[in-house]
Amino acid sequence: xxxxxxxxxxxxxxxxxxxxxxxxxxxxxxxxxxxxxxxxxxxxxxxxxxxxxxxxxxxxxxxxxxxxxxxxxxxxxxxxxxxxxxxxxxxxxxxxxxxxxxxxxxxxxxxxx
Amino acid sequence: xxxxxxxxxxxxxxxxxxxxxxxxxxxxxxxxxxxxxxxxxxxxxxxxxxxxxxxxxxxxxxxxxxxxxxxxxxxxxxxxxxxxxxxxxxxxxxxxxxxxxxxxxxxxxxxxxxxx
Numbered sequence: 001x002x003x004x005x006x007x008x009x010x011x012x013x014x015x016x017x018x019x020x021x022x023x024x025x026x027x028x029x030x031x032x033x034x035x036x037x038x039x040x041x042x043x044x045x046x047x048x049x050x051x052x053x054x055x056x057x058x059x060x061x062x063x064x065x066x067x068x069x070x071x072x073x074x075x076x077x078x079x080x081x082x083x084x085x086x087x088x089x090x091x092x093x094x095x096x097x098x099x100x101x102x103x104x105x106x107x108x109x110x111x112x113x
Numbered sequence: 114x115x116x117x118x119x120x121x122x123x124x125x126x127x128x129x130x131x132x133x134x135x136x137x138x139x140x141x142x143x144x145x146x147x148x149x150x151x152x153x154x155x156x157x158x159x160x161x162x163x164x165x166x167x168x169x170x171x172x173x174x175x176x177x178x179x180x181x182x183x184x185x186x187x188x189x190x191x192x193x194x195x196x197x198x199x200x201x202x203x204x205x206x207x208x209x210x211x212x213x214x215x216x217x218x219x220x221x222x223x224x225x226x227x228x229x
Contacts, residue, residue: 032215042119043204043220045154051215089156093216100146100169101216105155 001029006090006104012017013080013111018039021107023064023090031092033066033073034101038087046073047088085111119205125227131193134224137186138207146218147180147190155175156204162188163210173183175200195228202226 007022017063032051036044048057053068062077073090090104120139126132131218138145149161160170162182177196182188192199202225205220 034217036218041222043206043222044218045220046217048165048211049217099216100158100161101218103156 002031002081002102003106004090004093004102005050006107008089008105009087010109011107011109013109013112015111016080017110017111019075019077020081021090022086023073023075023104025071025090025092027071027092029093029094033052033064034071034091034093035062035064035075035104036091036103038089038106040086044089059089066084066112075091079108082111082113085109102103117205117207117219119203119221119224121224121226121229122222123225124141124189125229126195127229128196130228131191132195132199132226132228134157134190134203134205135212136188136190136205136221138205139219142185142207142219143185144210145188146206146208147188148199148200149200150204159190159203170227172200193227195201195226197228200226200228 003026005024034049035047037047048059050057050066051106056065064073064075087106087108089106091101093101120135131136149157159172160180165182166176178188201225204223206220
C-alpha cells in the first residue's frame with residue numbers, strides 16, 4: 001500500500017539557518033505530493049504541492065521537488081524564522097489507488113532566535 | 114468562506130459520557146474526513162464520506178464510535194460511552210475530489226477532547 005516516511009524530529013535550528021526535512025514515499029500509481037504545516041493549536045494547512053515528476057512546489061520561501069527516481073519530496077527553506085516553528089507533514093494522494101491522502105508522522109521544527 | 118468549522122473546540126467529560134463532535138465543511142466540497150491526532154499514534158483517519166455517503170470506516174476504533182453526515186453541510190462524530198483513551202484532538206477536513214488526484218484537504222481547527 002501507499003506510505004510516507006519522514007525524518008523524525010524535533011529538528012532544532014537557529015534563526016536564518018538552512019532547513020531540510022526529508023520525505024520519501026511508496027505508491028502504486030502516480031501520486032500527487034504535498035507538504036502540510038500545523039501551527040500550535042491549529043489544524044493542518046496546505047503549504048505546497050507538486051502533481052508530477054520534476055515539478056517544484058513553493059510557498060512562503062519553502063520549496064520541494066518531486067523526484068520520481070528517488071521517490072522523494074524533501075522540504076527546504078534557505079533561512080528559517082522563529083515563526084516557522086510548527087509540525088510539518090508530508091503526504092501523497094495516489095490516482096492509482098485510493099484518492100485518500102496518506103500522511104507521514106510529522107516532523108516538529110523548533111527555531112530559536 | 115469561513116473554512117471548515119468544528120465545535121466544540123474543547124470538551125472535558127467524564128468516562129462513560131456521550132460525546133458529540135460537529136463539523137461544517139466548506140460549501141461545495143464533496144468529501145469529508147474525520148481524523149484523530151495523538152502524540153503516540155500521530156494522525157489517524159477514522160472515516161471518510163463522499164457525497165454524504167460513508168465510504169470507508171475501517172479506521173473507526175470500535176463500536177463506541179459512530180459518524181453521520183445527514184447532508185452536505187453537516188457531520189457528527191459520536192463517542193458513546195467515552196473512555197480516557199479517547200482523549201485526543203479530533204480534526205474534520207473537507208475537499209473537492211479531483212480526478213487528477215491532487216486531493217487537497219482543508220482542515221478545521223480541531224476539537225480537543227479530554228475524558229477523565
